[in-house]
Amino acid sequence: MLISSRFSSSFARGRPVWVWLAVVLLSGSFTGCGHPTDTSQNSQASLGLESQGLGAASSQLLKGDKYSQLTVEVGSVAGHEPAQATLDYLTTFLNARLNKPAGIVTVTGTSVPATGSGGLATTDLATIEAANRKSYSGDNNISVYIMFLDNHNTIDTADSKVLGLAYQSTSIAIFDDTISLESNASDHALVEKTVLVHEFGHLLGLVNIGTPMAGADHYDYTHNRGHCSNPLCLMNYAVNTSRLLTVFSGQVPTLDNACLADLRAAGGK
């Protein structure tokens, strides 16, 4: 999960925007945020690999032996489509980390009906996915579904808002309305990229949810689960827009050596 939260009004840019990168453990129980747990009621197609908890598909995503190809299906509510540069960034990120000799294919154009403004619970996300997702794993292909939504997450508060959420083994939701609210227009692309690759990092089992730590302990025991203790790593729990622009020079944070080692030890590159 990626959460944005505001604290003070002291930032020079005029809008204090703090972005929290967080994860909710979805397998069996939503221990992180107290969400309902049973996704079977929503999986009208008995989704198999896709219906499992976060991190459960990490090995098959990283390795190329069973699934030599990855399809990334991108569904969007009209007006909330990701920038092509965002999808290109994700493709580059995945090609660098995943063993997929038959290739990584991005499929766009799947429309998702507008969901309104009343808030979406994570169980709602699974329902929306089941109604709109077209691609599932089969033969040599493993599929990931990413939906860019309007609306907001029901766990949002005045000071803490979810920007993105990896909520099942191959499923990510991005709350584009919330990103727009929490970032300046010029920062939107940077935040969008950061949210997307951070959430995909959770699908790859980082940190220690699906993919074990290969070397030194870099698990963040203090904050939300599945995050890296290195404040300069993509998988750290907390990044804010100010840091994205200053510490990271307007670049998307990258995985540190500890997280890279985890992925390589689990079958990635």
Ligand SMILES: [Zn+2]
């Ligand atoms: Zn996270």
Ligand SMILES: [Zn+2]
């Ligand atoms: Zn890390």
